[in-house]
Amino acid sequence: MMKKYFYTNGKEKIGPFSVEELKEQNLSRETKVWSYGLDNWTTLSEIEELNSITSSIPPKLKVSNQNTIEPTSTKQKINIERKPIKTRNKLKRVIIIIAISILVSLIGIVAYNRQQENELYQNIVDSAYDANTDFDFYVKKFYRDVEVFGIFPKKSKTTIIKFAKLDQLTNATHIHGLSYGMNDDDRIEIYINPSTWESSNKPMRYYLMYHELSHDVLNVDDLSNLTVNEGKLMFPEIASYEAKTMDDFIESSHELFEEVASKQNY
Amino acid sequence: MKIILIILLVCFYSISFSQTISETDIKQLATQINDELQGMDLGNGIAVRGCLAFRRTLVYQYDVDEYWYPTENMKEDLIANSKEAGNADMFFKNDINVDFHYYFGNKLQKRISVKSIEFSNLNFDIGDYISIKGHPKAKGVNLKLKPPIGWEIREGDRPNIVKKFVYGNNSYGIIVRDNITFFSRNEVRELLEDEDYVNDFITDASSFLRNPEILNHNIVTIDKYPTLVFTMKGQMERSGIKMSLIFKNWIIFYEDKIVFLQCGGLNNKEFNTLEGLYNLITNSVIFPEQYN
Numbered sequence: 001m002m003k004k005y006f007y008t009n010g011k012e013k014i015g016p017f018s019v020e021e022l023k024e025q026n027l028s029r030e031t032k033v034w035s036y037g038l039d040n041w042t043t044l045s046e047i048e049e050l051n052s053i054t055s056s057i058p059p060k061l062k063v064s065n066q067n068t069i070e071p072t073s074t075k076q077k078i079n080i081e082r083k084p085i086k087t088r089n090k091l092k093r094v095i096i097i098i099a100i101s102i103l104v105s106l107i108g109i110v111a112y113n114r115q116q117e118n119e120l121y122q123n124i125v126d127s128a129y130d131a132n133t134d135f136d137f138y139v140k141k142f143y144r145d146v147e148v149f150g151i152f153p154k155k156s157k158t159t160i161i162k163f164a165k166l167d168q169l170t171n172a173t174h175i176h177g178l179s180y181g182m183n184d185d186d187r188i189e190i191y192i193n194p195s196t197w198e199s200s201n202k203p204m205r206y207y208l209m210y211h212e213l214s215h216d217v218l219n220v221d222d223l224s225n226l227t228v229n230e231g232k233l234m235f236p237e238i239a240s241y242e243a244k245t246m247d248d249f250i251e252s253s254h255e256l257f258e259e260v261a262s263k264q265n266y
Numbered sequence: 267m268k269i270i271l272i273i274l275l276v277c278f279y280s281i282s283f284s285q286t287i288s289e290t291d292i293k294q295l296a297t298q299i300n301d302e303l304q305g306m307d308l309g310n311g312i313a314v315r316g317c318l319a320f321r322r323t324l325v326y327q328y329d330v331d332e333y334w335y336p337t338e339n340m341k342e343d344l345i346a347n348s349k350e351a352g353n354a355d356m357f358f359k360n361d362i363n364v365d366f367h368y369y370f371g372n373k374l375q376k377r378i379s380v381k382s383i384e385f386s387n388l389n390f391d392i393g394d395y396i397s398i399k400g401h402p403k404a405k406g407v408n409l410k411l412k413p414p415i416g417w418e419i420r421e422g423d424r425p426n427i428v429k430k431f432v433y434g435n436n437s438y439g440i441i442v443r444d445n446i447t448f449f450s451r452n453e454v455r456e457l458l459e460d461e462d463y464v465n466d467f468i469t470d471a472s473s474f475l476r477n478p479e480i481l482n483h484n485i486v487t488i489d490k491y492p493t494l495v496f497t498m499k500g501q502m503e504r505s506g507i508k509m510s511l512i513f514k515n516w517i518i519f520y521e522d523k524i525v526f527l528q529c530g531g532l533n534n535k536e537f538n539t540l541e542g543l544y545n546l547i548t549n550s551v552i553f554p555e556q557y558n
Contacts, residue, residue, distance in 0.1 A: 141522070144446075144447060145447045145448060148446055148447040201558055202555060202558070245556065246448075246450075246521055246555075246556075247450040247451050247452065248450075249448075250448040250449065250450040250453070250521070251450050251452070251453070253448070254448075254450075254453075
């Protein structure tokens with residue numbers, strides 16, 4: 001009687017096969033094989049009678065996995081220990097921990113910044129006081145001018161424009177004005193640095209007020225601090241505008257209003 | 267000399283004061299004076315030889331004796347006496363020049379020529395700068411200019427009239443109105459290149475006159491600000507009295523304001539005479555803020 005062989009793929013027993021049939025299977029030199037007469041599952045390369053099969057299979061170039069298959073005598077129980085899976089799980093855990101740490105850090109930073117902003121806002125509000133300057137004069141002109149360009153923003157219900165001691169803020173460079181009513185169409189809230197105001201000429205004051213009102217009413221952001229933007233109304237460094245004329249102010253405001261009108265996304 | 271002027275006055279009452287008389291009228295006036303005064307002894311060795319007219323000039327001719335000699339300020343005296351007598355205004359308003367010729371025998375001893383404008387009581391000089399800065403009607407416009415000497419400086423009696431310089435029926439007013447928005451000087455220059463816009467603007471500005479007629483218009487610059495200047499005439503009725511008026515206007519587009527410098531009055535010789543003065547006042551205009 002021809003001897004029959006079984007082999008295992010690690011999960012189940014496959015066979016029986018004759019030697020010739022076994023050759024047809026996709027075996028490796030490490031494949032565990034068993035036949036009647038063998039006590040345990042034995043590596044193919046260790047079974048002499050199957051040398052003809054072993055020699056026809058090229059050896060592995062690099063072996064990184066080692067599996068142990070231990071069949072029992074009464075019941076074929078296969079315990080497979082997979083070291084790579086353990087490594088992957090560890091890696092996953094590390095990644096998750098790092099991600100959570102980053103997330104927590106970001107939330108912390110955001111919360112810290114928000115707290116800082118709230119403290120800054122509170123400092124500004126605490127130092128704010130009514131000016132004897134008629135800021136409403138600028139607000140009326142601003143609404144008048146944007147309407148000429150076909151922009152009809154919602155009229156704010158609340159208008160707060162005050163002087164605030166922006167020079168005394170910590171961790172801040174010299175601030176000429178701040179707008180807190182951006183994206184709130186019902187509210188204009190602007191704080192002006194009194195020292196800037198006092199030292200500014202007429203064009204500079206118009207630049208400052210229209211700059212802050214454009215933030216507040218038209219929801220327009222500052223431009224980037226690039227030379228190409230110098231002279232424009234939303235250029236953030238308007239301290240350099242001391243030599244500007246009313247003509248410069250008028251043309252820069254018209255340029256912005258034309259741009260906003262063309263987008264109509266205020 | 268005074269007696270000559272007093273006699274002349276008698277003759278002038280027959281002349282209409284309402285409008286400039288023609289050269290024919292002046293000739294008739296000369297004939298009338300001749301009929302009334304020829305041969306009259308005026309004293310001080312002076313007798314009236316006659317009066318004739320050459321275009322718009324009346325020529326008084328006198329015979330003087332050998333003892334007569336011209337005084338040092340004879341012309342000024344003649345003008346002053348004419349003003350005192352009240353007829354200088356008629357010479358001025360009717361554009362009549364007057365020559366005085368003094369003969370000893372057939373020899374012309376002295377000739378004095380007085381242009382009609384020299385009979386005017388108007389002062390053609392401008393004074394020191396005044397400013398409208400902070401004026402409640404100036405709407406924030408800071409403007410300085412030199413008013414004419416001898417003219418009354420009044421506050422405007424209407425909402426947009428800031429100040430007025432007044433002399434008789436003539437006035438020079440500073441009016442400030444709001445524009446729809448800000449305009450830079452470059453934007454105004456572009457705007458004033460549009461002939462339709464300019465014509466519409468002038469038509470609108472002259473609409474307070476009946477049968478308005480635009481005599482001229484031009485684009486000029488006043489203290490670096492582009493300006494529309496035009497002269498218009500037309501009729502106006504006040505309290506049932508119809509008047510023929512003439513005005514010169516300078517329209518200065520200043521930031522978000524329009525500054526009107528409007529001068530004129532009754533459409534007579536005075537306007538032409540005063541136009542130079544109006545130009546002087548306007549040329550003195552300064553907008554100081556641009557130099558800060």
